[in-house]
Amino acid sequence: MSASGSRVAGLGLAVAVALACADSGQQAGPDAAPGRSLILVSIDTLRADRLGAYGYTRDTSPSLDALAARGVRFETVIAESAWTLPSHMTLFTGLPPTLHGVVSHERRLAASVPTLAEVLQEHGYRTFAFTGGLNVAPNFGFGRGFETYTSAMRTYDSEEMRPIDFRTALAQATRRIAGIEPDEPFFAFVHTYDVHCPYDPPADYAQRFDTRPPADHIETRERCGDPHFNEMQLTSGQARFLSDRYDASIRYADDLLGSFLEQLESQGVLDRTFVVVVSDHGEEFLEHGKIGHQTLYIECLRIPWILAGPGLEPRVVAEPVGLADVMPTLLALLGVPPPPSDGASMLPAIRGRGAEEPATARFSELGTGPDLRSAVLGSSHLIAGTEAAMLFDWRADPGERRDLSAGGPGRSADLERALASWVDHLETSPLRSRAELQFDLSEEQKQRLRALGYAP
Numbered sequence: 001m002s003a004s005g006s007r008v009a010g011l012g013l014a015v016a017v018a019l020a021c022a023d024s025g026q027q028a029g030p031d032a033a034p035g036r037s038l039i040l041v042s043i044d045t046l047r048a049d050r051l052g053a054y055g056y057t058r059d060t061s062p063s064l065d066a067l068a069a070r071g072v073r074f075e076t077v078i079a080e081s082a083w084t085l086p087s088h089m090t091l092f093t094g095l096p097p098t099l100h101g102v103v104s105h106e107r108r109l110a111a112s113v114p115t116l117a118e119v120l121q122e123h124g125y126r127t128f129a130f131t132g133g134l135n136v137a138p139n140f141g142f143g144r145g146f147e148t149y150t151s152a153m154r155t156y157d158s159e160e161m162r163p164i165d166f167r168t169a170l171a172q173a174t175r176r177i178a179g180i181e182p183d184e185p186f187f188a189f190v191h192t193y194d195v196h197c198p199y200d201p202p203a204d205y206a207q208r209f210d211t212r213p214p215a216d217h218i219e220t221r222e223r224c225g226d227p228h229f230n231e232m233q234l235t236s237g238q239a240r241f242l243s244d245r246y247d248a249s250i251r252y253a254d255d256l257l258g259s260f261l262e263q264l265e266s267q268g269v270l271d272r273t274f275v276v277v278v279s280d281h282g283e284e285f286l287e288h289g290k291i292g293h294q295t296l297y298i299e300c301l302r303i304p305w306i307l308a309g310p311g312l313e314p315r316v317v318a319e320p321v322g323l324a325d326v327m328p329t330l331l332a333l334l335g336v337p338p339p340p341s342d343g344a345s346m347l348p349a350i351r352g353r354g355a356e357e358p359a360t361a362r363f364s365e366l367g368t369g370p371d372l373r374s375a376v377l378g379s380s381h382l383i384a385g386t387e388a389a390m391l392f393d394w395r396a397d398p399g400e401r402r403d404l405s406a407g408g409p410g411r412s413a414d415l416e417r418a419l420a421s422w423v424d425h426l427e428t429s430p431l432r433s434r435a436e437l438q439f440d441l442s443e444e445q446k447q448r449l450r451a452l453g454y455a456p
Protein backbone atom coordinates (compact mmCIF):
# COMPACT_ATOMS: atom_id res chain seq x y z
CA MET A 1 0.00 0.00 0.00
CA SER A 2 1.30 3.46 -0.79
CA ALA A 3 2.12 5.93 1.95
CA SER A 4 -0.89 7.91 0.89
CA GLY A 5 -3.12 4.83 1.00
CA SER A 6 -1.95 4.02 4.54
CA ARG A 7 -2.67 7.54 5.64
CA VAL A 8 -6.18 7.52 4.27
CA ALA A 9 -6.86 4.13 5.83
CA GLY A 10 -5.42 5.36 9.13
CA LEU A 11 -7.44 8.53 9.03
CA GLY A 12 -10.55 6.56 8.16
CA LEU A 13 -10.11 4.37 11.22
CA ALA A 14 -9.46 7.35 13.49
CA VAL A 15 -12.50 9.08 12.11
CA ALA A 16 -14.66 5.97 12.47
CA VAL A 17 -13.71 5.78 16.15
CA ALA A 18 -14.31 9.49 16.57
CA LEU A 19 -17.67 9.25 14.84
CA ALA A 20 -18.70 6.43 17.14
CA CYS A 21 -17.76 8.62 20.10
CA ALA A 22 -19.60 11.59 18.62
CA ASP A 23 -22.68 9.44 18.10
CA SER A 24 -22.64 8.51 21.73
CA GLY A 25 -22.46 12.17 22.64
CA GLN A 26 -18.95 12.04 24.04
CA GLN A 27 -17.22 14.30 21.56
CA ALA A 28 -19.30 17.33 20.67
CA GLY A 29 -19.15 19.77 23.57
CA PRO A 30 -22.11 21.80 24.78
CA ASP A 31 -20.94 24.78 22.72
CA ALA A 32 -20.83 22.84 19.46
CA ALA A 33 -23.38 23.05 16.67
CA PRO A 34 -23.15 19.69 14.86
CA GLY A 35 -24.46 19.33 11.34
CA ARG A 36 -24.02 22.96 10.38
CA SER A 37 -22.33 23.91 7.12
CA LEU A 38 -19.24 26.06 6.77
CA ILE A 39 -18.11 28.66 4.26
CA LEU A 40 -14.48 29.70 4.70
CA VAL A 41 -13.48 32.77 2.72
CA SER A 42 -9.84 33.80 2.46
CA ILE A 43 -9.29 37.28 1.08
CA ASP A 44 -5.59 37.09 0.34
CA THR A 45 -3.37 40.00 1.44
CA LEU A 46 -6.00 41.75 3.57
CA ARG A 47 -4.68 43.93 6.39
CA ALA A 48 -6.97 44.10 9.39
CA ASP A 49 -6.39 47.82 9.87
CA ARG A 50 -7.89 48.61 6.44
CA LEU A 51 -11.33 47.43 7.52
CA GLY A 52 -13.95 49.54 9.28
CA ALA A 53 -14.56 46.77 11.81
CA TYR A 54 -10.93 47.12 12.84
CA GLY A 55 -11.03 50.90 13.08
CA TYR A 56 -10.32 52.13 9.56
CA THR A 57 -11.98 55.44 8.73
CA ARG A 58 -12.45 54.87 4.99
CA ASP A 59 -15.58 53.03 3.96
CA THR A 60 -13.76 50.01 2.55
CA SER A 61 -15.75 47.20 4.15
CA PRO A 62 -19.46 47.71 4.85
CA SER A 63 -20.27 44.03 4.27
CA LEU A 64 -17.45 42.67 6.43
CA ASP A 65 -18.31 45.23 9.10
CA ALA A 66 -21.94 44.05 9.08
CA LEU A 67 -20.81 40.42 9.31
CA ALA A 68 -18.56 41.30 12.26
CA ALA A 69 -21.38 43.26 13.93
CA ARG A 70 -23.65 40.22 13.96
CA GLY A 71 -20.90 37.71 14.74
CA VAL A 72 -17.55 37.25 16.36
CA ARG A 73 -14.54 39.39 15.53
CA PHE A 74 -11.07 38.46 16.71
CA GLU A 75 -9.31 41.70 17.51
CA THR A 76 -5.68 40.57 17.32
CA VAL A 77 -4.96 37.94 14.70
CA ILE A 78 -1.30 37.43 13.85
CA ALA A 79 -0.51 35.42 10.72
CA GLU A 80 2.17 32.78 11.17
CA SER A 81 3.84 33.81 7.93
CA ALA A 82 3.80 36.73 5.54
CA TRP A 83 3.14 34.88 2.33
CA THR A 84 0.39 32.84 0.83
CA LEU A 85 1.60 29.25 0.66
CA PRO A 86 2.81 28.66 4.25
CA SER A 87 0.05 30.79 5.79
CA HIS A 88 -2.74 28.96 4.01
CA MET A 89 -1.18 25.63 4.91
CA THR A 90 -1.28 26.74 8.55
CA LEU A 91 -4.95 27.61 8.08
CA PHE A 92 -5.62 24.12 6.70
CA THR A 93 -3.56 22.09 9.18
CA GLY A 94 -3.40 24.06 12.46
CA LEU A 95 0.39 23.78 12.25
CA PRO A 96 2.85 26.68 12.01
CA PRO A 97 5.08 26.73 8.92
CA THR A 98 8.06 24.96 10.49
CA LEU A 99 5.81 22.09 11.57
CA HIS A 100 3.86 21.59 8.32
CA GLY A 101 7.03 22.22 6.34
CA VAL A 102 5.42 23.74 3.22
CA VAL A 103 7.62 26.82 3.15
CA SER A 104 8.70 26.86 -0.49
CA HIS A 105 7.37 25.91 -3.89
CA GLU A 106 9.36 22.68 -3.87
CA ARG A 107 7.32 21.27 -1.00
CA ARG A 108 3.93 19.74 -0.64
CA LEU A 109 2.14 18.68 2.54
CA ALA A 110 3.21 15.31 3.93
CA ALA A 111 0.54 12.67 3.47
CA SER A 112 0.49 12.02 7.22
CA VAL A 113 -0.88 15.49 8.05
CA PRO A 114 -4.68 15.70 7.87
CA THR A 115 -6.28 18.87 6.49
CA LEU A 116 -9.48 20.64 7.48
CA ALA A 117 -11.17 19.51 4.27
CA GLU A 118 -10.18 15.88 4.78
CA VAL A 119 -11.51 15.80 8.31
CA LEU A 120 -14.82 17.35 7.29
CA GLN A 121 -15.14 15.08 4.26
CA GLU A 122 -14.57 12.06 6.48
CA HIS A 123 -17.43 13.34 8.62
CA GLY A 124 -19.86 13.37 5.75
CA TYR A 125 -19.44 16.93 4.54
CA ARG A 126 -19.73 17.76 0.87
CA THR A 127 -16.54 19.68 0.11
CA PHE A 128 -15.66 22.07 -2.68
CA ALA A 129 -13.28 24.96 -3.26
CA PHE A 130 -13.09 27.88 -5.65
CA THR A 131 -9.73 29.62 -5.41
CA GLY A 132 -7.32 31.92 -7.18
CA GLY A 133 -4.90 28.97 -7.49
CA LEU A 134 -1.16 29.70 -7.80
CA ASN A 135 0.13 29.56 -4.20
CA VAL A 136 -3.03 27.73 -3.15
CA ALA A 137 -2.92 25.33 -6.09
CA PRO A 138 -4.25 21.88 -5.21
CA ASN A 139 -0.94 20.09 -5.77
CA PHE A 140 0.66 21.66 -2.67
CA GLY A 141 -1.80 19.55 -0.67
CA PHE A 142 -4.69 22.03 -0.57
CA GLY A 143 -6.78 19.87 -2.87
CA ARG A 144 -6.90 16.92 -0.49
CA GLY A 145 -10.34 16.21 0.96
CA PHE A 146 -12.21 18.25 -1.65
CA GLU A 147 -14.66 16.69 -4.09
CA THR A 148 -13.78 19.49 -6.45
CA TYR A 149 -11.08 22.13 -6.20
CA THR A 150 -11.33 24.81 -8.86
CA SER A 151 -8.46 27.21 -9.42
CA ALA A 152 -8.64 27.97 -13.07
CA MET A 153 -11.26 27.94 -15.78
CA ARG A 154 -11.30 28.13 -19.54
CA THR A 155 -12.19 31.59 -20.74
CA TYR A 156 -14.98 31.99 -23.29
CA ASP A 157 -12.65 33.17 -26.02
CA SER A 158 -9.73 30.79 -25.69
CA GLU A 159 -8.64 27.33 -24.69
CA GLU A 160 -6.31 28.79 -22.07
CA MET A 161 -7.00 28.03 -18.41
CA ARG A 162 -6.98 31.22 -16.33
CA PRO A 163 -7.01 31.64 -12.55
CA ILE A 164 -10.51 32.59 -11.47
CA ASP A 165 -11.27 35.91 -9.82
CA PHE A 166 -13.46 36.52 -6.77
CA ARG A 167 -16.59 37.28 -8.76
CA THR A 168 -16.32 33.99 -10.63
CA ALA A 169 -15.37 32.03 -7.50
CA LEU A 170 -18.40 33.35 -5.60
CA ALA A 171 -20.75 32.77 -8.54
CA GLN A 172 -19.51 29.18 -8.82
CA ALA A 173 -19.84 28.66 -5.08
CA THR A 174 -23.40 30.03 -5.12
CA ARG A 175 -24.35 27.64 -7.89
CA ARG A 176 -22.75 24.71 -6.15
CA ILE A 177 -24.36 25.45 -2.80
CA ALA A 178 -27.76 25.72 -4.48
CA GLY A 179 -27.38 22.09 -5.59
CA ILE A 180 -26.78 20.78 -2.06
CA GLU A 181 -29.70 19.31 -0.16
CA PRO A 182 -30.58 21.40 2.95
CA ASP A 183 -29.95 18.47 5.28
CA GLU A 184 -26.53 17.79 3.78
CA PRO A 185 -23.69 19.68 5.50
CA PHE A 186 -21.12 21.21 3.19
CA PHE A 187 -17.73 22.91 3.48
CA ALA A 188 -16.99 25.57 0.87
CA PHE A 189 -13.58 27.21 0.64
CA VAL A 190 -13.42 30.39 -1.39
CA HIS A 191 -10.15 32.24 -1.92
CA THR A 192 -9.25 35.34 -3.92
CA TYR A 193 -6.25 37.40 -4.96
CA ASP A 194 -8.45 40.36 -5.89
CA VAL A 195 -6.85 42.68 -3.33
CA HIS A 196 -3.30 41.40 -3.99
CA CYS A 197 -0.91 43.38 -6.23
CA PRO A 198 -1.47 44.68 -8.95
CA TYR A 199 -4.25 46.48 -6.98
CA ASP A 200 -6.32 46.65 -10.11
CA PRO A 201 -10.05 46.83 -9.28
CA PRO A 202 -12.68 47.48 -11.97
CA ALA A 203 -12.77 51.02 -13.34
CA ASP A 204 -15.85 52.04 -11.36
CA TYR A 205 -13.97 51.25 -8.13
CA ALA A 206 -10.45 52.29 -9.04
CA GLN A 207 -10.73 55.96 -8.12
CA ARG A 208 -12.95 55.56 -5.11
CA PHE A 209 -10.27 56.53 -2.60
CA ASP A 210 -7.87 58.16 -5.02
CA THR A 211 -5.70 60.89 -3.49
CA ARG A 212 -2.84 60.90 -5.95
CA PRO A 213 -1.63 63.96 -7.75
CA PRO A 214 -1.75 63.26 -11.51
CA ALA A 215 2.04 63.24 -11.78
CA ASP A 216 2.27 60.35 -9.36
CA HIS A 217 0.42 57.84 -11.48
CA ILE A 218 2.16 54.49 -11.62
CA GLU A 219 1.20 51.49 -13.74
CA THR A 220 0.94 48.42 -11.54
CA ARG A 221 -0.26 45.83 -14.01
CA GLU A 222 2.54 43.34 -14.74
CA ARG A 223 4.60 45.06 -12.04
CA CYS A 224 4.15 42.54 -9.21
CA GLY A 225 6.57 40.21 -10.90
CA ASP A 226 9.12 42.91 -11.59
CA PRO A 227 12.18 42.16 -9.45
CA HIS A 228 13.02 45.84 -9.44
CA PHE A 229 9.62 46.85 -8.14
CA ASN A 230 10.99 47.34 -4.65
CA GLU A 231 14.11 49.09 -5.81
CA MET A 232 12.23 51.78 -7.66
CA GLN A 233 12.48 55.15 -6.04
CA LEU A 234 8.76 55.57 -5.50
CA THR A 235 7.61 58.95 -4.30
CA SER A 236 5.37 59.03 -1.26
CA GLY A 237 2.56 60.04 -3.62
CA GLN A 238 3.11 56.92 -5.72
CA ALA A 239 3.08 54.69 -2.65
CA ARG A 240 -0.11 56.41 -1.55
CA PHE A 241 -1.59 55.80 -4.98
CA LEU A 242 -0.89 52.07 -4.67
CA SER A 243 -2.33 52.09 -1.18
CA ASP A 244 -5.47 53.92 -2.39
CA ARG A 245 -5.92 51.33 -5.13
CA TYR A 246 -5.49 48.60 -2.55
CA ASP A 247 -8.31 50.15 -0.52
CA ALA A 248 -10.46 50.33 -3.64
CA SER A 249 -9.78 46.64 -4.29
CA ILE A 250 -10.89 45.85 -0.75
CA ARG A 251 -14.15 47.71 -1.30
CA TYR A 252 -14.70 45.81 -4.53
CA ALA A 253 -14.10 42.45 -2.84
CA ASP A 254 -16.30 43.52 0.06
CA ASP A 255 -19.18 44.41 -2.25
CA LEU A 256 -18.88 41.05 -4.03
CA LEU A 257 -18.90 39.26 -0.69
CA GLY A 258 -21.91 41.30 0.44
CA SER A 259 -23.94 40.27 -2.64
CA PHE A 260 -22.91 36.65 -2.16
CA LEU A 261 -24.06 36.62 1.45
CA GLU A 262 -27.31 38.43 0.61
CA GLN A 263 -28.13 35.80 -1.94
CA LEU A 264 -27.38 32.95 0.47
CA GLU A 265 -29.47 34.64 3.12
CA SER A 266 -32.45 34.95 0.78
CA GLN A 267 -32.15 31.22 0.04
CA GLY A 268 -32.12 30.35 3.73
CA VAL A 269 -28.59 28.93 3.53
CA LEU A 270 -27.20 31.19 6.25
CA ASP A 271 -29.70 29.79 8.77
CA ARG A 272 -27.65 26.60 8.85
CA THR A 273 -24.20 27.83 7.83
CA PHE A 274 -21.25 29.46 9.56
CA VAL A 275 -19.41 32.07 7.52
CA VAL A 276 -15.76 32.67 8.30
CA VAL A 277 -13.59 35.35 6.71
CA VAL A 278 -9.82 35.43 7.18
CA SER A 279 -6.74 36.53 5.34
CA ASP A 280 -3.28 34.99 5.12
CA HIS A 281 -1.08 38.08 5.68
CA GLY A 282 -1.20 41.84 5.31
CA GLU A 283 0.52 44.21 2.90
CA GLU A 284 3.08 46.99 3.12
CA PHE A 285 3.27 50.26 1.22
CA LEU A 286 6.76 51.59 1.86
CA GLU A 287 6.18 51.89 5.61
CA HIS A 288 9.48 50.08 5.93
CA GLY A 289 10.89 50.56 2.45
CA LYS A 290 9.09 47.77 0.57
CA ILE A 291 5.96 47.09 -1.41
CA GLY A 292 4.16 43.78 -0.97
CA HIS A 293 4.61 41.41 1.95
CA GLN A 294 8.24 40.64 2.44
CA THR A 295 8.83 41.57 6.06
CA LEU A 296 7.37 40.70 9.46
CA TYR A 297 6.34 44.21 10.46
CA ILE A 298 2.84 44.42 11.86
CA GLU A 299 1.35 45.66 8.56
CA CYS A 300 2.30 42.28 7.06
CA LEU A 301 1.08 40.18 9.98
CA ARG A 302 -2.14 41.54 11.44
CA ILE A 303 -5.13 40.10 9.62
CA PRO A 304 -8.88 39.84 10.18
CA TRP A 305 -10.80 36.81 11.42
CA ILE A 306 -14.57 37.22 11.44
CA LEU A 307 -17.05 34.44 12.14
CA ALA A 308 -20.84 34.60 12.03
CA GLY A 309 -23.65 32.10 11.94
CA PRO A 310 -26.65 30.54 13.63
CA GLY A 311 -26.60 30.87 17.41
CA LEU A 312 -23.51 33.07 17.56
CA GLU A 313 -23.91 36.25 19.54
CA PRO A 314 -22.04 39.42 18.61
CA ARG A 315 -18.72 39.46 20.37
CA VAL A 316 -15.18 40.77 20.12
CA VAL A 317 -12.53 38.32 21.25
CA ALA A 318 -9.52 40.15 22.62
CA GLU A 319 -7.24 37.15 23.14
CA PRO A 320 -4.51 37.11 20.50
CA VAL A 321 -4.90 34.28 18.03
CA GLY A 322 -3.29 32.96 14.86
CA LEU A 323 -4.28 31.02 11.77
CA ALA A 324 -3.28 27.79 13.54
CA ASP A 325 -6.27 28.30 15.85
CA VAL A 326 -8.82 28.45 13.01
CA MET A 327 -9.04 24.73 12.26
CA PRO A 328 -9.38 23.52 15.89
CA THR A 329 -11.90 26.29 16.54
CA LEU A 330 -14.06 25.51 13.52
CA LEU A 331 -14.00 21.77 14.13
CA ALA A 332 -14.96 22.31 17.78
CA LEU A 333 -17.78 24.59 16.66
CA LEU A 334 -19.05 21.93 14.26
CA GLY A 335 -18.71 19.21 16.88
CA VAL A 336 -16.09 17.35 14.87
CA PRO A 337 -13.11 15.89 16.76
CA PRO A 338 -9.97 17.72 15.64
CA PRO A 339 -6.74 15.95 14.69
CA PRO A 340 -3.63 16.86 16.68
CA SER A 341 -2.51 20.39 15.88
CA ASP A 342 -0.56 23.24 17.34
CA GLY A 343 -3.53 25.57 17.57
CA ALA A 344 -6.19 25.95 20.25
CA SER A 345 -9.96 25.94 20.00
CA MET A 346 -11.30 29.41 20.71
CA LEU A 347 -14.84 28.07 21.05
CA PRO A 348 -15.15 28.98 24.76
CA ALA A 349 -14.17 32.58 23.92
CA ILE A 350 -16.64 32.61 21.02
CA ARG A 351 -19.38 31.57 23.41
CA GLY A 352 -18.35 34.24 25.91
CA ARG A 353 -16.59 31.87 28.27
CA GLY A 354 -13.01 32.88 27.58
CA ALA A 355 -10.53 31.66 30.13
CA GLU A 356 -8.90 34.37 32.18
CA GLU A 357 -5.45 33.11 31.32
CA PRO A 358 -2.48 35.34 30.74
CA ALA A 359 -2.17 36.21 27.06
CA THR A 360 0.21 34.05 25.09
CA ALA A 361 2.67 35.30 22.52
CA ARG A 362 2.00 34.78 18.81
CA PHE A 363 4.87 33.79 16.56
CA SER A 364 5.52 34.25 12.87
CA GLU A 365 8.28 33.25 10.52
CA LEU A 366 9.52 34.00 7.04
CA GLY A 367 11.95 32.18 4.78
CA THR A 368 12.97 28.57 4.62
CA GLY A 369 15.54 28.85 7.44
CA PRO A 370 13.49 30.58 8.62
CA ASP A 371 15.43 33.77 8.03
CA LEU A 372 13.22 35.98 10.13
CA ARG A 373 11.05 35.37 13.18
CA SER A 374 8.67 37.55 15.09
CA ALA A 375 6.85 37.43 18.42
CA VAL A 376 3.85 39.54 19.43
CA LEU A 377 2.90 39.70 23.09
CA GLY A 378 0.39 42.29 24.18
CA SER A 379 1.44 45.49 22.47
CA SER A 380 5.10 44.43 22.14
CA HIS A 381 6.46 43.10 18.88
CA LEU A 382 9.93 41.63 18.50
CA ILE A 383 11.44 40.94 15.08
CA ALA A 384 14.61 38.87 15.07
CA GLY A 385 16.74 37.64 12.19
CA THR A 386 20.27 37.82 11.02
CA GLU A 387 20.44 41.50 11.91
CA ALA A 388 19.97 43.06 15.33
CA ALA A 389 16.55 42.40 16.82
CA MET A 390 13.97 45.19 16.80
CA LEU A 391 11.26 45.89 19.32
CA PHE A 392 8.11 47.91 18.73
CA ASP A 393 5.00 48.92 20.60
CA TRP A 394 2.63 48.21 17.71
CA ARG A 395 -0.42 49.62 19.44
CA ALA A 396 1.08 52.96 20.49
CA ASP A 397 3.15 53.15 17.32
CA PRO A 398 1.10 51.33 14.63
CA GLY A 399 3.56 52.38 11.92
CA GLU A 400 6.35 50.69 13.90
CA ARG A 401 8.69 53.62 13.41
CA ARG A 402 10.32 53.71 16.83
CA ASP A 403 12.63 50.77 17.55
CA LEU A 404 12.64 50.38 21.32
CA SER A 405 15.29 47.67 21.47
CA ALA A 406 17.96 50.19 22.45
CA GLY A 407 15.81 51.53 25.27
CA GLY A 408 17.76 49.74 27.94
CA PRO A 409 18.88 46.19 28.59
CA GLY A 410 16.12 43.72 29.27
CA ARG A 411 13.51 45.69 27.38
CA SER A 412 12.84 42.80 25.04
CA ALA A 413 14.03 40.01 27.33
CA ASP A 414 10.56 38.48 27.87
CA LEU A 415 9.89 38.26 24.18
CA GLU A 416 13.36 36.96 23.41
CA ARG A 417 12.85 34.20 25.95
CA ALA A 418 9.41 33.41 24.55
CA LEU A 419 10.82 33.24 21.04
CA ALA A 420 13.67 30.96 22.12
CA SER A 421 11.28 28.53 23.79
CA TRP A 422 9.07 28.64 20.71
CA VAL A 423 12.03 27.64 18.55
CA ASP A 424 12.75 24.77 20.97
CA HIS A 425 9.12 23.72 20.72
CA LEU A 426 9.27 23.70 16.92
CA GLU A 427 12.42 21.62 16.90
CA THR A 428 11.15 19.00 19.31
CA SER A 429 7.44 18.86 18.47
CA PRO A 430 6.23 15.37 17.51
CA LEU A 431 3.93 17.11 15.02
CA ARG A 432 6.87 18.23 12.92
CA SER A 433 6.43 16.68 9.50
CA ARG A 434 8.73 16.40 6.61
CA ALA A 435 6.93 18.01 3.74
CA GLU A 436 7.41 15.99 0.60
CA LEU A 437 9.54 17.39 -2.16
CA GLN A 438 7.43 17.95 -5.21
CA PHE A 439 8.56 18.48 -8.71
CA ASP A 440 5.31 18.75 -10.59
CA LEU A 441 4.92 22.53 -10.75
CA SER A 442 4.10 23.08 -14.39
CA GLU A 443 5.89 25.70 -16.46
CA GLU A 444 2.61 27.60 -16.60
CA GLN A 445 2.30 27.52 -12.81
CA LYS A 446 5.84 28.86 -12.48
CA GLN A 447 5.18 31.59 -15.02
CA ARG A 448 1.99 32.71 -13.30
CA LEU A 449 3.64 32.69 -9.88
CA ARG A 450 6.44 34.88 -11.26
CA ALA A 451 3.87 37.31 -12.63
CA LEU A 452 2.38 37.62 -9.16
CA GLY A 453 5.76 38.48 -7.68
CA TYR A 454 6.99 35.06 -6.54
CA ALA A 455 10.02 33.32 -7.92
CA PRO A 456 9.57 29.53 -7.96
Ligand SMILES: [Zn+2]
Binds near residue numbers: 044083084280281
Ligand atom coordinates in the same frame (compact mmCIF):
# COMPACT_ATOMS: atom_id res chain seq x y z
ZN1 LIG B 1 -1.24 35.68 0.28
